[in-house]
Amino acid sequence: TLCLFVSPSMEGGGQTYDHLFKLLIIGDSGVGKSSILLRFCDDEFNDKQASTIGVDFKTKFMQARGKKLKCALWDTAGQERYHSLAPMYYRGAAAAIVVYDITNRDTFQRAKQWVKELQRQGNPNIVIALAGNKSDLSSKRKVEPEDAETYSNDNGIFFMETSAKTATNVNELFVAIARKLPKNTPQQRPGQPGGIVLAQNDAASPKKGGCC
Ligand code: GTP
Ligand code: MG
Numbered sequence: 001t002l003c004l005f006v007s008p009s010m011e012g013g014g015q016t017y018d019h020l021f022k023l024l025i026i027g028d029s030g031v032g033k034s035s036i037l038l039r040f041c042d043d044e045f046n047d048k049q050a051s052t053i054g055v056d057f058k059t060k061f062m063q064a065r066g067k068k069l070k071c072a073l074w075d076t077a078g079q080e081r082y083h084s085l086a087p088m089y090y091r092g093a094a095a096a097i098v099v100y101d102i103t104n105r106d107t108f109q110r111a112k113q114w115v116k117e118l119q120r121q122g123n124p125n126i127v128i129a130l131a132g133n134k135s136d137l138s139s140k141r142k143v144e145p146e147d148a149e150t151y152s153n154d155n156g157i158f159f160m161e162t163s164a165k166t167a168t169n170v171n172e173l174f175v176a177i178a179r180k181l182p183k184n185t186p187q188q189r190p191g192q193p194g195g196i197v198l199a200q201n202d203a204a205s206p207k208k209g210g211c212c
Contacts, residue, residue, distance in 0.1 A: 015061060017070040021181060022092050026114050027099035028107040029078030032133040035164035036099065037075050040174055045165050052077040055089060064178040071174070087121055095127040095177045100148075102132045102161065103140040108148065115155060127180045128157040135161040135168055 025033045035049050041060050056075040074089055096118050100111040118128055130152050145161055152159035162169040
């Protein structure tokens, strides 16, 4: 399967990799999606992070079980007016992080709707992670981790609380996702991207087997 990305920021930058996968981050506006990616990619945090317009892209290389993964990170906009665009971004996503803000119960309810929608419309093998972000603001907590844990267990996804501000569990979240990515699935066919997409360019020769 050849996965084509139109954004110039998706180019390999000359780096080689064994596998390419697309990861989507989704959830209400202000929950910290862009901040999680900024922490993961650049190890930075911005108190005045601007709200995303449409969708942003970032790339990050990761190592998992001796393989080099190129992660194409799709940072979707949480604002209501962009919601109709979301299904366009599901296509070909191997993983999705659904984010809520632990200080805002509504964002947790909305996160559950996103999970349902991803399970209905996304790639059937998609790895879904639920992230309760802003764990540094525990004095303002409105969502108990036990609630999110129970919900996640019941729905076959995995859950972690994160803080983009303090970096707590941000790398761990991505490492956990990388570990859960399915091996190259035999049922994967051209035109039905999903799972890990083998790199078609670069020096790495595609190997059978899968990365994780
Ligand atoms: P949209 O792009 O509008 O969908 O929002 P977003 O989900 O990308 O949120 P964004 O990363 O822009 O963060 C919103 C605000 O929350 C910003 O002011 C961030 O600085 C702040 N923020 C993000 N993550 C954390 C966190 O872990 N802790 C705290 N205290 N603040 C955070
Ligand atoms: Mg954003």
